[in-house]
Amino acid sequence: MTIAELIEKTNWKLDTPELDTSMEIEGAYCGDLLSWVMGKGQPGQAWITVQVHSNVIAVALLRDFACIIVAENANVTPEFINKFIEEEMILIESGLPEYETAKTLASLGI
Amino acid sequence: MEVVFHQDYVVERDDYASAGRVSSDIKRTLKKIGFSPKVMRRIAVASYESEINMLIHAWGGDITMDIFDDGTVKLVFKDPGPGIEDIEKALTPGWSTASEKARAMGFGAGMGLPNILRVSDEFDIQSGKDGTTLTLSFRSDV
Structure with missing residues (x-):
């Protein structure tokens, strides 16, 4: 499933509509400890986290994630969003707990 | 082996x-340069964890990064910090001495050095009170 299809099916908030959403999502990874994510995440995955500081963007870029999905309504600031646009990484807010976010992805076949 | 590319970088304090x-x-x-995604990802994990540790x-x-004519990439991370008291413990997954500030940002999982060790072909660490x-x-096939 592509990022665009995910947004269409879930109505989750896409914070970076300027960016290309045609990329396929190849699974997902949940985690808030950055070294776990660096060590275990795989290219093309959607990363579900509650961390909302600029270091997550570096991890996502270095790990070649498809997108970051911020869960739990963690406080996403305009500066945070701008950094994603600058670095061309997709940012999505699910507005759901991490578990519910992951369940939704699984129910969609991701 | 000859160095075909050399680059120096600085990691600023508390940045x-x-x-x-x-x-x-x-x-x-x-x-x-054209390294394969697989090699790049290994180096990305190691360089990120090392940078964060500094x-x-x-x-x-x-x-410093040196790239040799056979495709080997050598990275050296040198810091003037307090040194690692017990390297064996530092290499144990889950062991961490990170501050509360660092932990709150998701660092300090105790997986940094174990991750680096896992993805590197050669690993050497020297630590003392001066850093x-x-x-x-x-190794790569470039």
Whole structure:
């Protein structure tokens, strides 16, 4: 499933509509400890986290994630969003707990 | 073996906002040269973890990258920090001495050095009261 299809099916908030959403999502990874994510995440995955500081963007870029999905309504600031646009990484807010976010992805076949 | 590319980088003290900048630069350079995604990802994991370690445990430091004519990439991370008291413990997954500030940002999982060790082909760490030097090598088919 592509990022665009995910947004269409879930109505989750896409914070970076300027960016290309045609990329396929190849699974997902949940985690808030950055070294776990660096060590275990795989290219093309959607990363579900509650961390909302600029270091997550570096991890996502270095790990070649498809997108970051911020869960739990963690406080996403305009500066945070701008950094994603600058670095061309997709940012999505699910507005759901991490578990519910992951369940939704699984129910969609991701 | 001859060095065909050399680059120096600086990690600034307490610059949490830019953490990962050097690793991103390294990855961009390797991509331009034409390294395979698999090798780039191994180097990205190691460089990111090492860069973060310099930031959260030392006071920044210097990073050098040398690329050799056979495709080997050598990274040296040198910091003037307090040194690692017990290297064996530091290499144990889950062991961490990170500050509360670092932990709140998702650092300090105790997986940094174990991750680096796992992805590197050669790993050497020298640490004392004057600082720590970590030397890593990665073989590639470029």
